[in-house]
Amino acid sequence: METKQQPTHPEPAAAATETGLPDGEAADVIDKERFDTAPDAREAALAGAMLDQQERRYRKRLFLTLAAVATVVFVICLLSGRYNCTKAELLASLGHGLLQGVISVLNLPAEHWGWWQPLSNPIEVTWGQDIDTVMWTVRMPRILAVMLIGGGLSISGASFQCVFRNPLVSEGILGVSNGASLGAVLAIFFGFGPALTSLCAFAGGMLAVGLAYSCSKMFRGNPTLVLVLAGTVVGSLLTAGNSIVKYLAPQDTKLPQITFWLMGSFAGISWSKLRFMGPLILICSLGILRMCWQLNLMALGDDEARALGVDTARARKILIFLATVITSSAVCVCGIVGWVGMVIPQITRLVVGPDARRLIPATFMVGSIFLMLVDIVCRTLVVTEIPVGIITSLIGAPIFLVLLKRVKEGWA
Amino acid sequence: MSTLTVENACFSYDGKTEIFSGLSFSMENKEVLCILGPNGIGKTTLLKSLMNLHPLKSGVIRVDGTDIRHMPRRELARTISFIPQAVQFTFPYKVLDVVLMGRTPHLNSMARPSEEDYQESIDAIRRFLLLDEPTNHLDYGKQMQTLDIIRAMKEQNVGMIMTTHNPDHTFIACDKVAIMNHGAFTTVGPPNEVVTKKNLREIYGIDVDIIDYHGSVERKVCIPLPGDR
Structure with a gap:
């Protein structure tokens, strides 16, 4: 995207001051001249519209490319694995x-x-029948879920980075992961089944953010700052709760189960889980997608956005709700997948720039692609499956470093 | 013709200490009002109150008789615009994007503005403009250009309220000057009457000579004098 230089307009002030008129009149001349030769509004509007068209073409190309890559990776992901065929x-x-x-x-x-x-x-x-089972009962729901989880975590991370005006924020800043963990850990502790564990995790995530949000309402001051503080406080309280349950859990049965849940895994994903989380993630992502322009304005600052007519309190509430539903439904089926929500938006921003109209949809696709690649590694590298969290960090960190070095002159 | 009226405005951050109280003034959309006052006296707070970013504790702000608290945010944003002293950019937005963001209240669709939208939005001019130290951080030439733009916009019937720490600017660009001190406007009037040796001494605690300059322009000029020590 190259922006063309606007034609420069002649400086009228110098000419006017040499006319030697008495000061009041001279001032009028200056004003009139400057006013008349000011960049033509029509021209500016057309230039704006033209640039916007270019921008839309760029976005279309970008998304088609990403969609093509995602499809290819999706097929590769479906074909790779350790099943003997x-x-x-x-x-x-x-x-x-x-x-x-x-x-x-x-x-x-x-x-x-x-x-x-x-x-x-x-x-x-x-x-044989077994191939169909591998393809359609095991891999298909799992990889569709992986796509949605990767995209969903990235999109909620990206929107939180805009809302909190901080590129280091992730989707867990308001305590959603800690809440979901506590929910799941408690469910495992009390010996609930996997479905109920997922439900507890979902509820835990939603409750934690609800708690953080209502806590933040009790304090005055910069609303986003107060929210982050409340989120951190609630998060650390819930972490303490987590530790207590882990401390009390029987070491040889429940504790390993808890530990593995917290490390995250896609192994337990079935069609029934996908049917629960898929629509939630999709609908909420579409909701966030509709708020891209507000996200841009909110990234300027709360007062600035409000001065430009955005009801930031309402927009923030909606965005936090949508992002939390996405994260909770992702976390409840696969446990904690760290790193994606913070780094994928950053990687995407390095390439496409900070404009949310590009960033939000692009980050969804990049997140999907990334997590599918991670899943391939998890399933094929060694005989037993590796927990996701380990691989996201191992792959993500070098990619991020390389990009940071490459695009020094770009958007960073 | 539009009128901005402030009646008995009172604001407090914590509910106890009043930043300003009983503050009243009114202006039309063909005037430039400049607010002078010491650091931390509440000039920015007042501008933000006018934009309903800091809702008043008591008192009313009206535009053409309508209480701004009863105006939807977007409607208010179409009527009054606010340029903060500095915007901290967390993310490296392109200049064009930021300019477009500034036109948001005038765009029909925020997601997909059409060509007509751009046309309308650029033609649409808000009736009042609040400028928080518009010359701050600018080099000398750009400060003067900014003041030129302010005078040109006045001709387009934009009423402006600006704050500044340079009393010379009031002589160059302003119709009215208000001195804000002790939680209210202590004096309001044309620059020639308000910007005086005595008043400047009171605001800034230094002596300033104000002389009439007769050259290629005719106006008053402030000459700060060395301190007593």
Whole structure:
């Protein structure tokens, strides 16, 4: 995006002062001249509109590129793993399943009203039932969830960075992760099943942020600063709670379970969990996407945004709610996935710039791609699955460093 | 023609110490009002109150008879705009983006402004403009250019309230000067009457000579004098 230099306008003041008129008149001349030769409003409007069109073209290209990359990574992710079978079999199963979906929709009128002969799937099944199970019962829901979680955590991290005007903030700043952890840890401690554990984690995350938000209302002062402080206080209280439960938990049964939950894992994701968290993450992300311009203004500062007509208290409430729902639903199915919410928005910002209209959608896709890559590593590097949190840091940190060095002259 | 009226405005951050109280004035959208006053007296606070960023403890601010507290934020933003002394940019926004953000109240759709939107938004001029030390941090030439722009905008029927720490600027660009001290406007009037040796002594605690300059321009000029010690 190169912005063209506006044509410079001649300085009128110098000419006017040499006319030698008495001072009142001279002043009028200066004003008039400056006023008349001021950059033409129409020209400026057109230039603005033109640049905006360029901007929209750039955004379109950017998102198409990212979507293409995401699709490729998605397929690679589906094909990689430790199950003993060939890539071709998996690919055939994938193609067959997708085609079957399309065909069954196309066949609806045929079956109901007999308009035409029902179509049949052109890909012949030459593989075992187990391949279909691996592809459609194990990997598909898991990787769709991974995409949504990566995108969702990044988008809520990015919006929090704008709301709190701080690039070091992550989605957990208001205590959502600590709350979700405590919920899950308590559920494991009391021996609840996995579904109830997820529900407890979700509730814990929402409650923690609700608590932080209502605490912040008790204090006067800079609202975002007070919120961060309240979030930190609530977070550390909940961490203490976590530690207490861990301390009390039986060392040989419950404690390892708790520890593994806290390290995060995608292994337990099923269609039923995806059906719960998928719509939540998608709807809330779309909600945040609609507020990009407000995010831009809020990143300028609270007073500035309000002076420009934004009801910041309301916008902040909505954004915090949406981001918290996203994070809670992500955390409740896969445990704590650190680092993504803070660093992916930063990496994206380094490349596309800080304008939320680019950053927010781009960060969703970059987050998805990143977490899918992480998932590939988790599943293929060694025989047993590696906890996600370890790999996100191991991969993310070097990427971030390399980018930081590369784009020294860009957006950093 | 628009009028901005402030009646008995009173503001306090903590509910006890009043920053200003019983402050009243009114101005039209063809005047430049300049507020002079010592550091920390509440000039910025007053400007933010006028924008309803700091709601008053008591008193009313009206634009053409409408209480600004009853105006929706966006409506108020279309009527009065506020340029803070400094905006701290956390993220490296492009200049064009920031300019566009400034036009937000005039855009119909914040997400996808159309070409007509740009046209309208640039034609739309707010009736009042609050400038918090607009010349602060600028080099000498740009300070004068800024004052030129202020005078040119006055001709477009924009009423402006600015604060400054340079009394010379009041002679260059302002129609009225208000001295803010001890929680109220102590004096309001044309620069020639208000910016006097005595008043400047009271605000700044230093002696200033004010002389009539007769040269390529005719106006008063302030000459700060060396201190007693």
